[in-house]
Amino acid sequence: MTNTKAMETPSLAKLRSQFEKQEQLNTEEALQLIHRAHDIMDKEANVLYLDAPVVVFGDIHGQFFDLMKLLDKCKFFHPSFAESDQTLLFLGDYVDRGAFSCEVMLFLLCMKIHYPTRVFLLRGNHECEAISSFYGFRLECKGKYGLSVYYHFTQCFQALPLAAVVSASEGRVFCVHAGLSPSLKSLSDIDAIERRQEPATTGALCDLLWSDPVPEYEGEVEEPPSTIAAAPRQQIDSPDTMKWRPNGVRGCSFYYNCTAVYDFLTANNLMCMVRAHEMQDEGYLFHFSSPAYFDLDTRPSKEFPPVISVFSAANYCDTYGNMAAYLVIQKTSNRFDVEQTQHAVHPYPRSFxxxxxxxxxxxxxxxxxxxxxxxxxxxxxxxxxxxxxxxxxxxxxxxxxxxxxxxxxxxxxxxxxxxxxxxxxxxxxxxxxxxxxxxxxxxxxxxxxxxxxxxxxxxxxxxxxxxxxxxxxxxxxxxxxxxxxxxxxxxxxxxxxxxxxxxxxxxxxxxxxxxxxxxxxxxxxxxxxxxxxxxxxxxxxxxxxxxSRMSTVSILSRWLPWTSTACVLAGVFFLYRRFGRRYRWVKQLSMLVLTLIAISFYSTRRRIK
Missing domain, CATH: 1.10.238.10 (EF-hand)
Known part of the structure; x- marks a missing residue:
């Protein structure tokens, strides 16, 4: 990326205060953050290898004030964080839908600059030009910083890693934005993907960012949203036997079933998978964890659900009333800690x-x-x-x-x-x-x-x-x-x-x-x-x-000059008849006006022809 003139990276406390007051950075400061973070992340591999403890966050979707509440809860701003060995991992979908996507993205990039080995950002399906230009981020960025900054953001999106493997005492946890792909059998297959591009609507990169676990509850299978009622969910008794099937709800990629998950986890010596991508009422959801799946589970250790979804945008779109959550993968204890929060009080964006x-x-x-x-x-x-x-x-x-x-x-x-x-x-x-x-x-x-x-x-x-x-x-x-x-x-x-x-x-x-x-x-x-x-x-x-109104205006504008000309001619004729013989200058003026009208008429006819 093009280097901007070096300037000091703002402190996180200062940037938080500035954004909470809805004060923007200037364009040079925004570009500086984007470029510095891009240069750091561009050197990272497709698959990150991290050691617990790791705090894992799901979708943020432009909800800056909710992000601040989550970071407060995990004590990121506390002085003790700098002394700790805790790592923060974000699973993507930082922009779109919420009104503060620029603030979320810039703050996360600033976090990455301050803690390059403690804060990690994965790519979500919204971190690309095709999606963010459709679902609102492009318009927001154009209004706040201009389209040039937006295109620098999209270049930065392409530098985001695709997955992470977290090592804990009990085993390894695979972290990704959405899920698996039928064309990816191993972690090395993910490392071989060319990530610095716009994702297509098919292929391995698309699947990592768009796929979903097969729905496990009645009323979740390919139904339009308007038909889903607020009845209690009923879990489907028998597991879906098709490993991969088209994801009609998304319009691209696949649904993967429990067998596809077990095969990938077992082949890569992984304990379970943590992903985001779907709103959850409680902020998280365990998949394939009911007794119906036990006989199919080929993992050596079955103490954790094979798939855990985490979603960190509370009251998503200011509409759904859901909770937010983040997941703490502990270093030694035989458990994951799930922390939930309600939505944060936030202002509407100021008029800009x-x-x-x-x-x-x-x-x-x-x-x-x-x-x-x-x-x-x-x-x-x-x-x-x-x-x-x-x-x-x-x-x-x-x-x-x-x-x-x-x-x-x-x-x-x-x-x-x-x-x-x-x-x-x-x-x-x-x-x-x-x-x-x-x-x-x-x-x-x-x-x-x-x-x-x-x-x-x-x-x-x-x-x-x-x-x-x-x-x-x-x-x-x-x-x-x-x-x-x-x-x-x-x-x-x-x-x-x-x-x-x-x-x-x-x-x-x-x-x-x-x-x-x-x-x-x-x-x-x-x-x-x-x-x-x-x-x-x-x-x-x-x-x-x-x-119809424009047609009327056009007719009036076409005839108004001729009407005016007729009035002028009538006035000239009146003056000439009344005073032309008595005052010589009136006669000369009348002839001059008639000459000008004739020239104007001739020029107009030539333009029309």
């Missing part, structure tokens, strides 16, 4: 250029989309959605101010909370998600050509929408807007998602009543939910109105 920049990007391609929440208000007016309740009072019941919302986990009966049973990661690979969204846009284009029996509301605007077309760029931006709102990835928008989008992207707060009103406003076909189809229809309606 991100909001204006994001919406300016939208409007550069979609000039017919009104700025700010006026878009939702415009659709409410066009679709005749009545105002309900006192929406002019403080809009703070759903998303409350700067800090209060973090103290209120979602209602256990709420729509998002109902999907908490085990969120078997509904974050698809952008390629797979784009295919689904592309299918919707193609279907929408086809449906516009054949007007079937529309609903009463749709019939009011159907003719206006039918003959509207979008450019490929417009389609891409509309899909991006939809993806930014659809935080749970179920391809349907709820009131909580719309409110969060308005707060985080537009910097405005709305209450629950207004959020429900906006859901009704966007539900173009009145089928009870808002999908991409509805958003495209709403955008088409606005584009039709916009084009």
């Amino acid at each position: 250029r991100q909001s204006e920049g994001i919406w300016a990007t939208f409007q550069a391609t979609l000039p017919y989309i009104p700025a700010s929440k006026d878009f939702f208000e415009s659709m409410a007016q066009l679709n005749h959605v009545p105002k309900s309740g006192n929406t002019t009072s403080t809009d703070e019941t759903l998303q409350s101010g700067d800090r209060d919302d973090a103290e209120k986990p979602p209602d256990a009966n709420g729509g998002s909370r109902r999907r908490l049973t085990r969120r078997n990661s509904y974050e698809k690979h952008p390629q797979a998600l784009s295919k689904q969204l592309d299918a919707i846009t193609e279907e929408w284009k086809t449906q516009r050509e054949e007007v079937s029996t529309p609903t009463r509301r749709a019939s009011l605007h159907q003719r206006e929408v039918v003959d509207v077309s979008f450019t490929p760029k417009e389609i891409e931006v509309l899909k991006l807007i939809f993806a930014l709102m659809d935080t749970d990835g179920d391809l349907k928008l709820g009131a909580d998602e719309i409110a969060r989008f308005i707060k985080r992207i537009l910097g405005e707060t709305i209450n629950e009543q207004r959020a429900q009103r906006y859901v009704q406003a966007l539900d173009y076909n009145q089928d009870g939910h808002v999908d991409l189809n509805d958003l495209l229809s709403c955008a088409a309606l606005l584009k039709k109105r916009y084009n």
Whole structure:
């Protein structure tokens, strides 16, 4: 990487204080941290070999204040840490979703610089350009530091190691972000991977970052998120016998079963595997640990579950109400210690250029989309959605101010909370998600050509929408807007998602009543939910109105010069008839004006031709 002018690395205490006050580094300081950490990690092998005690953290996802709470709990900031032999290992997914991804990434890189042999960062599936540009980090970084810094981050991502082996008295523990691959039989196979690249949607690198253990509970097998209820989980009695099967939920990679895990662990003299990648209600989960798996277990030592998932982003997306956890692999004791925390109170990000920049990007391609929440208000007016309740009072019941919302986990009966049973990661690979969204846009284009029996509301605007077309760029931006709102990835928008989008992207707060009103406003076909189809229809309606106004303006702008010319000619003719014979200068002025008008008319005709 390009070296920046040498400057002193900020202390962790100073950097923490700065970020907690939402003060940014300057660009040179940010690049300095990225480059120094990159140079350190680039020299590390694909597989790290560490000695216990090791504290293992799962996904962080831009939740800086939760990260600080976790580090406080494990006494990282205590003076005794420098004297101890404890190592910190992070399993990836530092960015996206949360509003403080830049702060999380820069702080972790600063930790790496201060403790190069005590702090280790593995790569997660979000540490690449394809994913982080789709799920929010690119937009955040563009608003805070600019796109140049973002691309330096993506280069740094490629330097992150892929796995770690922790040696303890009882045996060795394999640590990785997601899981295993059918093409990887040994640790040396992982070391042979060329990691300094963008991961493809297939292959060993993809599998280490994207694979999942096969679901073990009823209701977790290839079901869309909206169908998962908050019922107690029922464990499946008989183990899955297929070692590898396609991971339809992710849209890439595989599910691996217990046999695939046992084979890899046994072949490489490993005791168990610790991974992240999936949100867990309690912050952690033991896999393949029920008696149904005992007869299949080929490991010499069966004292630990073969797979342990750990997730360290509490109340993920400010929605799911889950706990965070980290795992302590002890040096001598015959156990792993799991430490759990609730979510940290955190502010909303302060208004910075991100909001204006994001919406300016939208409007550069979609000039017919009104700025700010006026878009939702415009659709409410066009679709005749009545105002309900006192929406002019403080809009703070759903998303409350700067800090209060973090103290209120979602209602256990709420729509998002109902999907908490085990969120078997509904974050698809952008390629797979784009295919689904592309299918919707193609279907929408086809449906516009054949007007079937529309609903009463749709019939009011159907003719206006039918003959509207979008450019490929417009389609891409509309899909991006939809993806930014659809935080749970179920391809349907709820009131909580719309409110969060308005707060985080537009910097405005709305209450629950207004959020429900906006859901009704966007539900173009009145089928009870808002999908991409509805958003495209709403955008088409606005584009039709916009084009109509622009056409009127164009006509006026075309005829206004000639109307003005006619008025000038009439005035000149009047002056000439009234005063031309009496005052010679009036006659000369009249002739000059007529000459200029004739020249202008001739020039205009030539331009038109």
